Amino acid sequence: MPATLLATRASSDTSAERFLLTALRMTGAERLVALYASDMPTGFSWSRGVTPQVIAWVMQGVERLGFDDVYRSGNEVQHYGVLRLTGQVPAATRRWFRGRFPDRVRLGCVKRADAMLTFRLGDHEPVSGFVGDDTFRVYRAYGDDVDEVGV
Template sequence: MPTGYRFRRGDDATVLAWIIQGATRMDLSELYRSAAFLYGFQLLRLAGMATGEQTRAHQLRFPNAARLRRAEGLASLTVGIAEMSDAARERGLRPQVEGTCACAGTGWVEVCYDPGDPTSVASENCAGHNPNGHMPTPVGVFA
């Protein structure tokens, strides 16, 4: 795909061919991993939680930001052209985090909202490891 490509009516087959060509070159498992890392980084960046290590890993994986934006835009157009499987939808909801995370993989980050009282700490869900903010299920029976 040319970096400066602009979608035009009737280019559906060309864009789908580029996607298939890219998926074949990358291997599907690496394509899935890259997409999950991209989604995880985007969630962390939007939440203001992306670390320097995560930003560097993202830039190494996707060195050309303009090309990435173009590819994302064209990929989103294909959702209307080609049918998306349930497995693809499910996969798209599982972000992955590349690099050290503030939550250390637990899904929760301790945050102090009152600088005058450092003991007033709250837990905030990690946008990359726990984007829905689900609390862990308690183990055991309580009476």
């Protein structure tokens, strides 16, 4: 019996672990862009046990758009949010945002899902590493790794 307790099991769900690491390394704005592009239902409401499904939708959105687009659009969404808080959104930026997210109801649903996912991912310690796909990758550093990354 002790041998079975000490035996290592092969991880059968490495894709779920990889998806979790990717979602942890993405910014909230990047996850928002990916969720909007995914098959997540517009009437989605968070409930117990849906975190893996939401992470799968994030990954689906990244696959559809490519990480390059998710990354750049995420930066634009963050920039728009800062400008909106200060009341200084230029007309061109407002048009870009409304063109990127035309369905306001879906955007509200995606924002709530992204906020809950951010809350749920708060239980996990972020791990430094690359995030992206074969065409575009970004290194995200957390904790003690932040000061070791060359600029």
